[in-house]
Amino acid sequence: MHLAVDIGNSRVKYAVFDRGILLSKGCVDTMDEMVLSDILSEYPTVSRSIVASTRGRADETTELLRRRVGHCLRLSAHPPVPLGIAYATPETLGEDRLAAAVGAASLHPGRNLLIVDFGTAITIDLVTAEGVFLGGNISPGMAMRFKALADHTAALPLCSAVEDYVLVGRSTREAIEQGVLNGIAFEIEGYIARIEKEMNSLSIIFTGGDAKFFAKRIKNTIFAHCDLVFLGLNRILEYNASEESRR
Incomplete structure (x- = not known):
């Protein structure tokens, strides 16, 4: 069994896999001794783990997992991955972006992929049908856009996402809500339209905590x-435990 740990900007997410099947997942403030003990008491046969972090170093978590699980692969150490990397600065490539690209390619092999991750930041990445990560773009996420309007103006309120779709806001609050949501939607639609002209049979994949607000828009x-x-973290862990990475 495998344990995948994703240290995000605000919280730590984890998932337990058994032979490629996701059994459970959770979200905590810190992956500490108590949290890990609870996970291992429920899944005592976890024997391999992997850590990704958007916060940079994750030495304490990595050492904890190595001590308690016995094996921990740290993604920042640049282990082999089942993708070609055409990014000019692979050492600065976000670990979550790389994992999402690997996960998408494992789900949809042999297809051109546009991966949109709606998280703290919005990332838009391309993987070719030949399995090469080309790169992508990063822009402010939804919550960041709402907060920027409230923090950098004197009179605008702090707003949040709504389910309703309105093209033109009829109040200041509605104008902010729809301005942020529609702005993101139009941004993504613009990328899709441009990239579809250059890449045949493009498959579009949404992920991230805010994806639910845009799947219908x-x-x-x-x-x-x-x-x-x-899924990508588990696939990388499997890849490094197998003979594939040594071919």
Whole structure:
């Protein structure tokens, strides 16, 4: 069994896999001794683990997992991955972006992929049908956009996402809500339209905590998968434990 740990900007997420099947997942403030003990008491046969972090170093978590689980693969150490990397600065490539790309490619092999992760930041990445990560773009996430309007103006209130779709806001609050949501939707639709002209048979995959707000707003055939990063982390762990990475 495998344990995948994703240390995000605000919280730590984890998932337990058995032979490629996601059994359970959770979200905590810190992956400490008590949390890990609870996980291992429920899944005592976990024998391998992997850690990704958007906060940089994760030495304490990595050492804890190595001590308690016996094996921990740290993604920042640049282990082999089942993708070609055409990114000019692979050492700066976000670990969550790489994991999501690997997860998407494992779900949809042999297809051109546009992966949109709606998290603290919105990342838009491309993987070719030949299994090469080309790169992508990063822009502010939804909560960041709402907060920027409230923090950098004197009179605008702090707003949040709504389910309703309105093209033109009829109040200041509605104008902010729809301005942020529609702005993101139009941004993603613009990328899709441009990239589809250059890449045939493009498959579009949404992931991340805020993806639910955009799956219906964006008028394209998409795949939504909230566990894409976990799937990618588990696939990388499997890849490094097998003979594939040594071919």
